[in-house]
Amino acid sequence: MPLYHTEDQAMLAETVTGFMADEGGIKQQLRHWRDINCPDGFGHALWKQFAELGLTGILAAEADGGLAMGHVEAGIVLTEIGRNLTPSPFLTTAVMGVTALSAGSDELRGRWLPGVIAGETVLAVAIDEGPKHRPERIACRAEKAGNGFRLSGRKDFVVHGASADALIVAARTAGSDGDADGVTLFAVPKDAAGVRHDVVRLVDSAMASHVTFDNVELDGDCVIGEVDGGRALLNRVLDAGRVGAAAEQIGVASGAFDITTAYLKTRKQFGQLIGEFQALQHRAAHLYSEIEIAEAAVIKAQQLLDAGSDKAELMVAVAKAKAGKVCNLAVREGVQMHGGVGMTDEFDIGLYMKRDRALSEFTGDPFYHAERVAKLSGY
């Protein structure tokens, strides 16, 4: 398959690009919700509009009312979300949440997916425990109790957690913390007794929770997929999140790069446009080259994931690591090339820097994924 968008994908990109430029802009969405101190950190009306375009069900099966598209298409949406820094539950709900729930029973899918597709339901994923992404180690426990489970433990960096109608939780149902086996995924409803959210605002103005589960009673219907055998599904959910976050970072990098090159063409110092200085031209040209390469890595990973290739895992790690490194370079160069105004809240470039930092950490930072590349390559 060629590494560029098909005609259908290009059409989708055109629609989404136009829609997001009209409705998802920085002033309209990110600054608005931030400045009014919105407890969700994003707008439900826009989420509803996503649903009207079918985007909420982009990965869901047709039988579940979705569009049954792939990660390339989801990535198109995420890149535009990134370019506009749009606060949205799309990644945790329509990408990671739907990937998880699609492996669930008819009943479970029937309970949650119609709401997601209608743009009425928001999902969040509760996987990390501690400040760094270490999904190999899961200590949060769900003990078997009667026909169901009793969940106890703590999850961190649960983005949109308090706004979510359900949390997708990875918990240990057997074995010890570091075991690959013995993990089970649950869909925990918002109103379950014993769930506490300590909500924190993050640097990019997104709202996240430290979630504490205190003997939360869950009936057996909350289990997604296989009891004790949830590791493969967890990896699928994570890889969907990783390639999605990488696609969003391509958008963040491109958005930062575009406003920076535009600034180089208008700002004058020493009587000339600063874009005339070769020192800046070379850095901009290097950055262009890096963004192109990162974008290629991301689309390759999306395609391999959609094809179910056994090389997907390696390429997803490459994509998340490369997109993370490159997006970080883009925002750092962006702020530096803007000079003093780059430090002001009035200019958007700093907002790109904030979003990059949060996305980089989400589902594993570039160091974590470079380590995975080494391990998957046998060293």
Added chain:
Amino acid sequence: MSDLDSFRQEIRAWLEANCPPEMREPVRDEGDICWGGRRFQFKNAAQKTWLERCVAKGYTVPDWPKAYGGAGLSPAEAKIWREECARIGARPPLSSFGIWMLGPALLKFGTEEQKVHYLGQIARGEIRWCQGYSEPGSGSDLVSLQTFGEDKGDHWVVNGQKIWTSYADKADWIFCLVRTDKTNKYQGISFLLFDMESPGVTTKPIKLISGSSPFCETFFDNVQVPKAQIVGQLNRGWDVAKYLLGHEREMISGAGGSDRLTTIGAVIARNGLEDPILRAELAQFDVDALAYTAMGEKFLDEIKVGKAHPAQPNMMKYAGTELNKRRHELLMAAGGSTALEWESEATSGGTPARSWLRTKANSIEGGTSEVMLNVIAKRILDLPGA
């Protein structure tokens, strides 16, 4: 079975019957490469047979028209040819600057007569070509070149000096940029072809930091070049040169389009890797290398359908050569003191060190990295004054 499937079967059967077993072994050294030309010494009978069989079918230049010595394959068929050759590890029957560089220029700018004559010679491996571009005073600023062809009616008399002429001492003919109008910088250069045996041509090999090299200095002392031996219009040789440089950059960028996801960390780690910081650098390198592999694939896919930015080869050349330099720095670090050996048997005559040093030229030859960045800034980013 589709036409392409049956074509693949046909190629597979032909290769099976015609590619000698010795020609399916990996290329080990310079002698294994068939360059062709008047003075070429075949290493063995198999190399000669393989060339002759391919020439007869036009497979030395599979996608050139049959009239010019090719096999007239469509892009899809040529891809199948390459894939089937790769499948059995078949060596290229013929390698030459004629195929890679002069050929594409002649196909675009040559007269019908030139195409039939020169392309045919290239396809049959009869003439080995070298490229006369750089001069001692004209490297990155190539257009400042001074080698001058004085108009003498039915011929030019060429005087001057070229440098970095690869294999000039082994080549039969040269394609050469020569100033034919001193008053016009860009539109005062012509693209001339002439025989290296012409009176007044001398060559001198250049020794590099990596040891002996194919590079030469080439001197022209009153060399007579007939007027028919010009490609394109008089004084418009810069157009031909720019077109060719694009090809050269694509080639040096090493955009293989390969789907193999191999990492150098995996290769090095076979011998044990005890240094955690080196391991971390290898992992960071492998991330960049695998991402660049995807970029190479994307670039080739986009070129095929005309989606690539015309200046994109400059980006590929820049990124690919910088990556290759990093790769060899890491290979040297991982090799330790063994990699320092300059002539030993264990290193096959200092291959690691010589290769490492040779890669330093990657980001100089064919346009320096700094020139590539200039081109990206100007043609892709449209930055002011670039």
